[in-house]
Amino acid sequence: MKLSPLILLALIVPSLCSGFGNPAKKDTASAMVVYDAQVSFLPQADFSSNYYNEIIDSLVMLDTVPVSLVNQLSIYKTLASKKEVELPAVIDSIFDSREVTQTSLNAVNIFMAAIERAVVKPTGFELYIPLDDSPYPANTLYSNWNTQVPNPFRNSLAKFDTTLTLLLVDSLANCGFHTPFDGVVTSRFGWRYGRNHNGIDIDLEVWDPVHSAFPGVVRVARYYKGFGRVVVVRHYNGLETLYAHLHRFKVKPGDIVEAGDIVGLGGSSGNSTGSHLHFEVRFQGVPIKPSQIINFRTNQLRSSVINLRKSGAFLVAVPETREYEVKKGDYLYQVARTFGISVEKLCAMNGLKSTESLKVGQKLIVGT
Ligand SMILES: [Zn+2]
Known part of the structure; x- marks a missing residue:
């Protein structure tokens, strides 16, 4: 999806002109950054679902409705209304119950990259040193x-x-x-x-x-x-x-x-x-x-x-490089979560865009 200047305008103009006047809302709107095919959030983005409702409302009133962007924002809205502990289950259900579109992949990846704190710690590392209660390390x-x-x-x-x-x-x-x-x-x-x-x-x-x-x-x-x-x-x-x-x-x-x-x-x-x-x-x-x-x-x-x-x-x-071979049904966010890294980092290490689909058998670098 290549975003047209119209969509770019659609995001900026409502935030400045049409009912988005109070300062708090201006802040949340400015947290959204659109460039090329990517929509992403700055870390301080406010994920309240009212914010998404207002943006979606303003988009569907345009002459040419940017359907894909509206769908993407709807997914953000769904995710934003959930507690952090509920997120993995909600995301799994998105991937289980719907046809997985590029839009939903993109939305989930971007959302999860923006709330990196939801990534759980890795459990797969085998450390050589057993812990004991000595005050001395190792x-x-x-x-x-x-x-x-x-x-x-x-x-x-x-x-x-x-x-x-x-x-x-x-x-x-x-x-x-x-x-x-x-x-x-x-x-x-x-x-x-x-x-x-x-x-x-x-x-x-x-x-x-x-x-x-x-x-x-x-x-x-x-x-x-x-x-x-x-x-x-x-x-x-x-x-x-x-x-x-x-x-x-x-x-x-x-x-x-x-x-x-x-x-x-x-x-x-x-x-x-x-x-x-x-x-x-x-x-x-x-x-x-x-x-x-x-x-x-x-x-x-x-x-x-x-x-x-x-x-x-x-x-x-x-230096150890950890590789993971993509299995059927894997998606970027899930692989990132498994290895305790952010989607952004996973993409950077593998030269991927967050919008890319994974192929079965593809080797991903998941840690160094
Ligand atoms: Zn020396």
Whole structure:
């Protein structure tokens, strides 16, 4: 459906001229955005059904009634009159009881994208770390809380005969990660000067704030040999991150930190020439190449889920892409709901328009 300028006008003109005069209604009308074949709502859209009645009334009085748009608005109206908990059942009934038209697909997808809060949390993630009531993160994995030594763990790589899947952040909450320091990487992970460099170096100035990459609990904050002033944070998914050569501490062992909390100020303490941050990521003491997890150019995680695989003396973090094969009767909103992502995000990840129908057997990326 290509919206003609007439329809565009139909939405704008009534909101300004014909009985839509009071400010509250003007606000709701302005929340509707029409462009090309898409009708969408800004997040603050008011979904009261009176609003839809008024728009529909004004549309059906036009010389050329935009039937498809009226149908679409009728679906919004139906959805708007329901409580959030009733929505999944109502949507299912729309798809069960009627011929599923492009209009209804579009309407449901757009409506659900606008009220993202209705998306339920995913239950399919298998996290490697069992929860227990210890105050220390991933305690079942380590059963060791050493506040003195940054890496007291024996290299336990022999145990890694299977691939481990770790959830790095909660993709729905869109939080739980902060780059340790936004700066130029001056030395990478790997063999250097006849020994392994188990982290990366990021250039910084003395006193620059250094941030915890993920939420967790501070295990070490002390001066330790070549690391100088070093902070180690244990995270809930079992990873540990290490921040070395600090000039000042901003945390102490046992402190609970969120992603982005300042653990210290950058410097050049310990075995360091020039101020920089030495940053490590480890899992049970085994180093992981930080750039496999974090893109240091964009300061974003490469993926919210990683698979850890054994490779030589290291663990390799492989971003996990989750794929879903479309079954008969699937539709965008339902797939998005199943995997706990918004329709908008699902469309963006797959280069789809929210108006597109899914084909049986089509592969969709449903998470990274
Ligand atoms: Zn280093």
